[in-house]
Amino acid sequence: xxxxxxxxxxxxxxxxxxxxxxxxxxxxxxxxxxxxxxxxxxxxxxxxxxxxxxxxxxxxxxxxxxxxxxxxxxxxxxxxxxxxxxxxxxxxxxxxxxxxxxxxxxxxxxxxxxxxxxxxxxxxxxxxxxxxxxxxxxxxxxxxxxxxxxxxxxxxxxxxxx
Numbered sequence: 001x002x003x004x005x006x007x008x009x010x011x012x013x014x015x016x017x018x019x020x021x022x023x024x025x026x027x028x029x030x031x032x033x034x035x036x037x038x039x040x041x042x043x044x045x046x047x048x049x050x051x052x053x054x055x056x057x058x059x060x061x062x063x064x065x066x067x068x069x070x071x072x073x074x075x076x077x078x079x080x081x082x083x084x085x086x087x088x089x090x091x092x093x094x095x096x097x098x099x100x101x102x103x104x105x106x107x108x109x110x111x112x113x114x115x116x117x118x119x120x121x122x123x124x125x126x127x128x129x130x131x132x133x134x135x136x137x138x139x140x141x142x143x144x145x146x147x148x149x150x151x152x153x154x155x156x157x158x159x160x161x162x
Contacts, residue, residue: 025133028057030056048119049074051113051115052113052114055107058106058116062103063128064120064127072116075112076090076113076114077090077110078107080104081107
């Protein structure tokens, strides 16, 4: 960052083009991402305004084991999937996804662009599960991410000595 930024004005945010992203495990999870946290040098949490076109999803259905995240709906209507329950959401609604809680994702089921704020921790490490795909991702600072199938995860034998 060439300049220390602590303040982004509303007109600057509106003028930001945003980054088009597609989730690496879900080609229907397409969004435009404006990372306000990155623009101001935040490292401990991500703060993003995202836009999702009708019919698309925000991400692959997942849960974080070490990081909290949350969503605040700005405009549009969508369906939040929390665990296996669907919830209609719209402007002013807040979703708090606690670490180790239920898997979650959002699908734009409305007729206009869905806009929301997404905030999440950025720890040096995290473990996440893509529950529908039966995959686990391990992330450690400075190392490549590691994605494994659930059936390849070793679990201790019952009664095994440490």
